[in-house]
Amino acid sequence: MERLLAAAANMGARLLVAGEFMLDGKDGYESDAPEFDRIGGLVATAGIPLLLGYRESCATGIYSAAQLLDGLGHSISNCRSAHPARSRKDAAGNAGVDDGNWLTVSRWSGAPFSALLGDDILHPEIARAVMLQGAEVILALRRDPLADEELERAILRTRAFENATHVIGLFGHRLSAFAGDGSPLSPCAAEDGVFIVDLPVISLAKPARRPELYGQLVVADTAVT
Template sequence: MSAFRALALQVRTEAVNGSAEPRALVDSAIGRIAAQTAAAKAWIGPDLRLVVLPEYVLTGFPFGESVAEWRTKAALDPDGPEYLALGEIARGNDLFLCVNAYESDPHFPELFFQATVILDPAGEAVLRYRRLHSMFSPSPYDVWDRYLDVYGMDAVLPVARTELGNLAVLASEEILYPELARALALRGAEVFCNPTSEASAPGLTPKAIARRARAIENLAYVVCANSGGLEGLPIPGDSTSGGSELIDFEGRPLAQAGQGESLVAAAELDLAALRRYRRRPGMGNLLARVKPALWAEEYGRHDVERPGDLAAGPPTRRWFVERQQAAIKRLYGPDAT
């Protein structure tokens, strides 16, 4: 398929933190997403083939809960009924649905991971990405050797080759890490799905700047879905509301949404044009001018955040802070604070 429409569906998030029945709120969120996705398909048209949802849209995020508490309250079973219901949304609307959620893993029963899953029009998961950069949540990098033994590197940096093109995920603040986007682009990614829940502003925020940079650097589309508001926490609800956008492979905004729930951030993605650009010699073809061997050698010289640090069971919030403090000292010396 050389061209199709994509939507960053800006949906309100209802946090489950204080709920006595968190799973009922998850089911309610899935119901709202089902209704809004069907309405978006009817509104935008049959060529709507990709819908990206905001970060942790089903639950909100941990707000003081321990890893064990949040796993029990909010983590989905990868084979559980919630993903089946989301798959039905994709199947019923003949589109690819990208959803970000916390989920459990039988290989790491004491932890949860923040996952982004892309479901195809048959309702099947064609990509499952576990976030690698997270300040206060476990990641595959924290249990690195064991994770690679179980899943392998292709599951750490997945790219889904689909009828729409090659899809990949940059979760939330991971848009700020150029190495991740570049690695996925070298693996063939053409469209970056960027579920997020962030502060929007009239001017360009750091993440908005990064979205344009990642698109330009990698000659890729970026489909970024931000929250349409946040309820159930003491944080002001519109702090994470608005600014969903689609960026083309030259860094130009194709569509942007204001605050609140919205289907305004929708536009056509022209994969044929992207592929022509990627195959055209010239200064602008940045991806074809990358020097991976040079950077692999240089990066290997530096000791910052170490893999596999999480070996003693579920981490506390303090553990995450102490890990970063240790990395800062390795970067700037033992006297760094």
């Protein structure tokens, strides 16, 4: 982690994103575990904010989570996967992951963003929800890539276009990025396995929504003939 932070800082990155379960362990880690104090010290030394995916343990269960630390190493937000990926058993024998219900729109020196973990990005409702709460960038983190890379890119591109929101997907070691108009963004290869993605400043009107109609369409007594 120290090496990654140093490389990102040297390249002038504004945020380092570490993938799903970057910090992992058999029983998970509490959100205020000593490990975060140690990592916070590394973040403060590098002076660059960090979004860290980890296996979170708390009284209510075990979650795929991501914690945002600011440039001083202080934890400022946490989120959990609503639809954790369960397509493959954990070969390390780590604890199972529960469904989370904690989505977050975070702000750092750049645009407001949300981290969607596991299978969250595969469900359009999740991306829509964080966009409506102000997210301008969606970071989709999944430990394992999809079997079909073309499908993976199509999903990420669709989420970007339908929400007029930049989307960056890190699926395993596979990185894809799309601007809010659906156009692909080419990551710049960099040192020590760190990739830089430059997000363009574009002004896009958000798609029109009719939430009052959608609510009527899903009420229990709706009859379809």
